[in-house]
Amino acid sequence: MKLKIIITYEDGWYISSCPNLPGCHSQGRTTKEAFANIEDAIKGYIASYVKHKEPLPVQPFIEKQIEVKYDSISASIR
Template sequence: MPLAYALIHEEDGVFGISFPDFPGCVSTGRTEEEVLRKGAEALAFHVAGMIEDGDPLPIARNLSELRADNSFSDDSAGAILALVPFDPPGRAVRLNISMDETLLEAVDRAASAAGQSRSAFLAEAVRRRLKDAA
């Protein structure tokens, strides 16, 4: 799983997280744990959006490369440096599955209510289940 360096700053009891290699990807939290969790979610969403928009993903720099960047030196002053894992989405693969029709109707209703396609709804459900199983 790829890792991205993150900078965590604290000001007046609020933590902020940013990613030097993913400009514009930021989040906040009330604790270090919350900001890391929310930062990981923001990074996953940011990367998925880049892929959906057809934007190339940046090549993640190592710590030596980041330290050689003057803007990183300025931005990292007083920050905690963290590594945040992210799972870039892969290429969509079409599959054929069998499912009880009543369950499928319930899936379609829930997906519609969530404003999602059936595929997006099922993929999200699988991701949650896999996360819970880990």
């Protein structure tokens, strides 16, 4: 199973999340640690569903990148 992992940076922590698995998040002080921790979180997440014999709520993830021009936003709020 291939899953999407997203890493963001906030207040000294790299926050990792898996948008395919609702509520599956972790963190680390480095990106390497955040990736390792989210992998552990995913394994635990899946194991919990298997243990309780529940279907895994894998959600499709649609990705699109957009470009927002800062100057146009800045000008519109002046």
